[in-house]
Amino acid sequence: MNFDELKNEWEADGASETNISADMLKIREAHSPIDIIRRKMKHEFTYQIISLVLMAAIPYFFGFSANIEMVYLVFYAITCGFIAYYFFKFYQFYKNSYDMSMDSRKSILWFFYEMKLNIELYKALTYIIVFVWVGFLAVYLLFEKMGAINKILTKLSPAYILLNCFITILIIGVITELWAWYYYGKYLKRVKKIVDELDFEN
Helix, strand or coil: CCHHHHHHHHHHHHHHHHHHHHHHHHHHHHHHHHHHHHHHHHHHHHHHHHHHHHHHCHHHHHCCCHHHHHHHHHHHHHHHHHHHHHHHHHHHHHHHHHHCCCCCHHHHHHHHHHHHHHHHHHHHHHHHHHHHHHHHHHHHHHHHCHHHHHHHHHHCCHHHHHHHHHHHHHHHHHHHHHHHHHHHHHHHHHHHHHHHHCCCCC
């Protein structure tokens, strides 16, 4: 092997080391948004537990009748069931995210798609809980405030009621989407950007 061949081989090896170094820097850069997402997941768990504890005390704060209190507890139990399922899936992902190897594009890509799935689950849970409690509100008004509701309904047209329901659902949807984006989505987008910049593994 002559000098020129040795020189070319050395330059090729140097370029390979440079590429590996650049990839490792990108992978390290991905750690920051992933760590933020993990921290937010931990906070989310705490917020949800506090919310459930406060919700359990609502019948006593508002002085519900015995019948409405029983109905409330049924809706509360349904809510706890949905949230427990969500917590289980969320915790599994949270725990597995610490077990994965954070030194490859494949692992970061796994985190991205699993977190994206969890965000969709998070949004679905929000919609379910909202409709569960809209159901409770309807039952409460039907049994406790029927006289006042009848007076209001006689003054409103069906079109006006439907329009208000549509606007309410739209507002809830927008708030849910914006909150999911603000709390998780923008950090997940940073992870995806880093993944896209990395070379595919052979």
